Amino acid sequence: MNPDIRRLLIVWAALSALTVTTMISGGATSPARVGALGLAVVLAAAVIKVVLVLAHYLDLRQAPGWLSGFRLATLVLAAALYGLALIG
Amino acid sequence: MTRSRTPTLTDSTIPDAAAPPADDWGPFTGLPGHPLMWVLIGSELLVFGAALLGLLGGRIADPVGFRLAQDHLDRLAGGVNTLVLLTSGLFVAIAVVRAKAARVAATRGWLAASAGLGLMFLAVKAVEYATEIGAGWGLDSGGFITLYFLITGFHALHVVMGLIILGIVARWPTAGNVATGAAFWHMVDLVWLLVFPVVYLVR
Amino acid sequence: MKYESQSIAKWYWFVAMALFAVQVTVGVLAGYVYVAPNFLSELLPFNIIRMLHTNALIVWLLLGFFGAAYYLIPEESEREIYSPKLAYLQLVILVIGAGGAVVGYLFRIHEGREFLEQPLWVKLGIIVAALIFLFNISMTVLAGRKTAITNVLLLGLWGIAVFFLFSLYNPANLVLDKMYWWWVVHLWVEGVWELVMASVLAFILLKLTGVDREVVEKWLYVIVATSLFTGVLGTGHHYYWIGTPGYWQWIGSIFSSLEVIPFFAMVVFSFMMVWKGKRDHPNKAALLWSLGCAVLAFFGAGVWGFMHTLHPVNYYTHGTQVTAAHGHLAFFGAYVALNLAIMTYAFPHLLKRSPYNQVLNMASFWVMTSAMAFMTFTLTFAGAVQTHLQRVLGMNFMEVQDQLALFYWMRLGSGIVVVLGALMWLYAMLGPKAASTELAGQAAPAE
Ligand code: HEM
Ligand code: HEM
Ligand SMILES: [Fe+2]
Numbered sequence: 001m002n003p004d005i006r007r008l009l010i011v012w013a014a015l016s017a018l019t020v021t022t023m024i025s026g027g028a029t030s031p032a033r034v035g036a037l038g039l040a041v042v043l044a045a046a047v048i049k050v051v052l053v054l055a056h057y058l059d060l061r062q063a064p065g066w067l068s069g070f071r072l073a074t075l076v077l078a079a080a081l082y083g084l085a086l087i088g
Numbered sequence: 089m090t091r092s093r094t095p096t097l098t099d100s101t102i103p104d105a106a107a108p109p110a111d112d113w114g115p116f117t118g119l120p121g122h123p124l125m126w127v128l129i130g131s132e133l134l135v136f137g138a139a140l141l142g143l144l145g146g147r148i149a150d151p152v153g154f155r156l157a158q159d160h161l162d163r164l165a166g167g168v169n170t171l172v173l174l175t176s177g178l179f180v181a182i183a184v185v186r187a188k189a190a191r192v193a194a195t196r197g198w199l200a201a202s203a204g205l206g207l208m209f210l211a212v213k214a215v216e217y218a219t220e221i222g223a224g225w226g227l228d229s230g231g232f233i234t235l236y237f238l239i240t241g242f243h244a245l246h247v248v249m250g251l252i253i254l255g256i257v258a259r260w261p262t263a264g265n266v267a268t269g270a271a272f273w274h275m276v277d278l279v280w281l282l283v284f285p286v287v288y289l290v291r
Numbered sequence: 292m293k294y295e296s297q298s299i300a301k302w303y304w305f306v307a308m309a310l311f312a313v314q315v316t317v318g319v320l321a322g323y324v325y326v327a328p329n330f331l332s333e334l335l336p337f338n339i340i341r342m343l344h345t346n347a348l349i350v351w352l353l354l355g356f357f358g359a360a361y362y363l364i365p366e367e368s369e370r371e372i373y374s375p376k377l378a379y380l381q382l383v384i385l386v387i388g389a390g391g392a393v394v395g396y397l398f399r400i401h402e403g404r405e406f407l408e409q410p411l412w413v414k415l416g417i418i419v420a421a422l423i424f425l426f427n428i429s430m431t432v433l434a435g436r437k438t439a440i441t442n443v444l445l446l447g448l449w450g451i452a453v454f455f456l457f458s459l460y461n462p463a464n465l466v467l468d469k470m471y472w473w474w475v476v477h478l479w480v481e482g483v484w485e486l487v488m489a490s491v492l493a494f495i496l497l498k499l500t501g502v503d504r505e506v507v508e509k510w511l512y513v514i515v516a517t518s519l520f521t522g523v524l525g526t527g528h529h530y531y532w533i534g535t536p537g538y539w540q541w542i543g544s545i546f547s548s549l550e551v552i553p554f555f556a557m558v559v560f561s562f563m564m565v566w567k568g569k570r571d572h573p574n575k576a577a578l579l580w581s582l583g584c585a586v587l588a589f590f591g592a593g594v595w596g597f598m599h600t601l602h603p604v605n606y607y608t609h610g611t612q613v614t615a616a617h618g619h620l621a622f623f624g625a626y627v628a629l630n631l632a633i634m635t636y637a638f639p640h641l642l643k644r645s646p647y648n649q650v651l652n653m654a655s656f657w658v659m660t661s662a663m664a665f666m667t668f669t670l671t672f673a674g675a676v677q678t679h680l681q682r683v684l685g686m687n688f689m690e691v692q693d694q695l696a697l698f699y700w701m702r703l704g705s706g707i708v709v710v711l712g713a714l715m716w717l718y719a720m721l722g723p724k725a726a727s728t729e730l731a732g733q734a735a736p737a738e
Binding site for chain 2 (some may be wrong): 516520536538545546645
Binding site for chain 1 (some may be wrong): 115118119120133134137140141145147148151154159163164166167170171174177178180181182184185188196267270271274275277278281282284285287288289290
């Protein structure tokens, strides 16, 4: 198999697994409240997914400077969202 | 970071624009696809980032109202749609690989598959909206509901725009064009990765 | 000056300069009424004075843009203007319209709606003039070399005309009236005028610094893309409290916050160009005005705009002196300075001289800029106090105004200095060439 496509498939599998994780810890099927820990898992999974999409789908592996810039921005955003979510 | 480019015979059939553009775009050089697409991607991320911060900020003022409204969302549908978009993103990424190898038919096939999943996303979203609007929700309802419609509606508009862009690049599938269209599509995908947990799950 | 028809610009700019002098002088009059409320109240009431001040501003800025287009398009397109006769006809129509409007205002004939008070026949005259203008420059550009600068300039100028059409539409419903009013006012200064600003700045910097055209063009595209992306939906920051649906509070807050990006990009762009520049152009004054334009626009529009653009903030500051502070620095930085920059750059060429009276010109920059900055701070403080007393404590409007008297005196003082600065600049441009104030090392200008 084309190595690029193999890599993309692995990334897709990881993204899907992370999505299922999100749905479980974020309680996608139950109305129960999501605790601080659950939220942390949900947001951490989101950050990892965003970075995977950036690096592999969007091919920012080719531009490491941009990749780390976007990664930092995503982390800051997620941290701010987490903070607001805990206050609210 | 220079991509090695070994010219093949088929390269001449599709003019290649995936290599860094001959002209210098300063720091934007080296990004896949057209640099102006990246200006757009950056701006969109700022818009959605600000909107999500606004949502969680607004929630502080009215936690109960937000929670009551949010509980009416179909969280499972949101999760399924995440998987749909991620898979669609995979297909478009494969299309980029094929386009670089100048395989027009395969490129178009993957683009079409990707667009098919995009339509499926919209279908799921439409079903959600239908239920919610049926329950009396509207853009003007205020609080969580207004933000929900604004954020997901604005995102859905981008899905529609992305479908149009995929159609255009399928018509002229140079490697550069496909990379540019794919970059837009991935951005739409990426935005949803943040929208889904924050809008549907945070409670 | 390479093309004969570039001299059309000179006549547009003469009229613009005259109106500039009128505009700032009338501004002082308005500022004086603020501290002596009965001054001229029978002869020339405040609303008429204010109308003259703001209308003169818009008209001279537009005349400046027209002049800039007539000056730079021949050089960019590498050909003469399609029809100089039409260009002069356009100027005559505009002058008659502006004169007619002023006389009408003095007799209290106007249509209301701030900035768009011109009687219908004047508006129609403006539209005819705009059509002549667009025809004339589009024919020139289409026939000649196409550059990013002319493309963006043309887009901006067409946009100005298209959005002006909404001034004709005045629905009886007050909400809709305001809604469309902003399509002219906001979409002008935070949309299509920005395109004019970016392209004219790009032209001046290209000439002054000799940086590669390719670099300039790429910046131009980024600036255009970000200003339209943010500015169009940014209109929502005027739809918070006028009766439009509540979702505008979010759309307006989010998109207009991002409106600082194009202004910031213009600052980075200008300084990068100068830094990378290969050429030491003798027209230092033009360079100062250009850099000043980018920086002051960033502060006036970007920073002072952002200050009150989020809806929870605007809820308190709406329509206070904070707005006036922002309006002054934004207009001055972005569009007054832009016009003074291109005129300062072009006049030596139009008069076939080497750059002249530069020391006085640069001094006028610092005088005007400091005074405008002082006026802005004063009004910002006044606005903060007003917001607190009126909107937070709920004091009566006129009671609050009494508390602000000191600020209004200071605004008047700084306004007088602005007028002095403007007169200095006009003298530097139009007065006799003073040999003693020349900068050393004058060679023939590079272009
Ligand atoms: C080139 C310089 C100037 C520019 C670009 C400018 C621009 C403006 C603008 C855009 C407005 C309308 C503001 C709004 O709608 O909120 C305005 C109003 C006003 N300006 Fe100026 N102006 C300038 C110079 C001056 C000067 C020198 C004075 C003298 C003190 C002055 C005094 C005023 C006053 C008193 C008003 C009315 C404010 C109100 O109604 O509360 N302006 N000006
Ligand atoms: C060069 C560009 C700009 C100019 C010339 C300008 C000028 C003005 C003027 C004259 C007004 C008063 C209008 C009136 O009510 O009569 C105004 C209002 C306003 N501007 Fe700007 N502006 C510019 C850019 C911006 C930017 C970039 C922002 C936001 C980031 C902004 C935010 C606002 C807001 C929120 C108001 C409404 C104030 C209120 O509620 O009273 N402006 N602007
Ligand atoms: Fe505005």
